[in-house]
Amino acid sequence: MNLRRDVFQAIADPTRRAILTLVAADAMTAGQIAEHFDSARPTVSKHLQILAECELLTATPTGREIRYSLHVDKMQEIDSWLSPFRSLWQTRFQQLDDVLSTMKRRGK
Amino acid sequence: MSQNLMFDVTVDKAAQTVLITRQFAAELALVWEAFTTPDVLDQWWAPKPFQARSKVMEFRVGGRRFYAMVSPDGSERWAIQRYTEIVPMERIKFFNVFADADENPDATGSNWDLTFSEQDGITTVRILVHNESLARMEHLLEGFKLGFTAALDSLDDLLRRQSDR
Numbered sequence: 001m002n003l004r005r006d007v008f009q010a011i012a013d014p015t016r017r018a019i020l021t022l023v024a025a026d027a028m029t030a031g032q033i034a035e036h037f038d039s040a041r042p043t044v045s046k047h048l049q050i051l052a053e054c055e056l057l058t059a060t061p062t063g064r065e066i067r068y069s070l071h072v073d074k075m076q077e078i079d080s081w082l083s084p085f086r087s088l089w090q091t092r093f094q095q096l097d098d099v100l101s102t103m104k105r106r107g108k
Numbered sequence: 109m110s111q112n113l114m115f116d117v118t119v120d121k122a123a124q125t126v127l128i129t130r131q132f133a134a135e136l137a138l139v140w141e142a143f144t145t146p147d148v149l150d151q152w153w154a155p156k157p158f159q160a161r162s163k164v165m166e167f168r169v170g171g172r173r174f175y176a177m178v179s180p181d182g183s184e185r186w187a188i189q190r191y192t193e194i195v196p197m198e199r200i201k202f203f204n205v206f207a208d209a210d211e212n213p214d215a216t217g218s219n220w221d222l223t224f225s226e227q228d229g230i231t232t233v234r235i236l237v238h239n240e241s242l243a244r245m246e247h248l249l250e251g252f253k254l255g256f257t258a259a260l261d262s263l264d265d266l267l268r269r270q271s272d273r
Binding site: 012082085088090092093096097098104107 | 118
């Protein structure tokens with residue numbers, strides 16, 4: 001369980017999560033990624049740098065551009081960390097949905 | 109009941125916080141009741157096959173809920189929630205700490221901040237949990253993994269099968 005702390009900060013940002021989703025489909029250059037966002041190119045570059053620093057993205061120089069691809073193992077590490085929380089609350093809330101439905105019927 | 113209701117879990121390990129956001133297709137008064145009435149709370153707080161059992165619940169600032177999560181084999185895991193702030197229909201803050209059956213608390217716990225809001229008959233609940241120590245958060249997760257994952261996986265399958273029908 002030795003995750004670097006900043007991984008979780010990296011994915012706390014919605015733009016960075018969007019970048020990960022984008023790159024999950026196919027490796028892209030920084031320019032191609034930037035086309036999908038309204039933010040200025042330097043802002044997107046900064047996001048990419050953060051994602052690469054915490055190893056969520058793998059940066060491969062190709063010609064004059066850098067291609068970014070998803071580092072799947074790292075993503076799975078995060079997922080395994082997050083899923084128990086998610087599952088617990090998901091189950092809890094599904095049960096609460098049922099309880100609320102019953103309360104509604106009782107109130108009618 | 110399958111409207112597009114929001115469910116989001118975000119972990120910020122550096123800040124030692126977990127933020128859970130969820131919407132419910134029910135009016136605020138009902139959701140508030142489900143969070144603050146012991147016999148209702150005990151119906152949903154523990155993920156099946158676990159069962160929550162509140163031994164004490166004094167829902168007021170300075171009061172406490174002393175409850176157990178009971179596993180199918182009957183073993184109990186006790187915890188105390190001490191209420192530090194209550195704004196009716198709006199906010200609940202408490203300090204949560206695990207304890208033994210005699211209500212002797214652990215050294216470290218977590219601070220919970222729950223906020224409630226309603227719009228167009230949909231109630232949004234936002235739960236921010238801040239752990240006092242990263243070690244505790246890790247420990248908590250390991251506990252979840254060992255205790256819950258297997259049970260939850262089978263439940264997930266069951267629920268999926270039911271919703272596919």
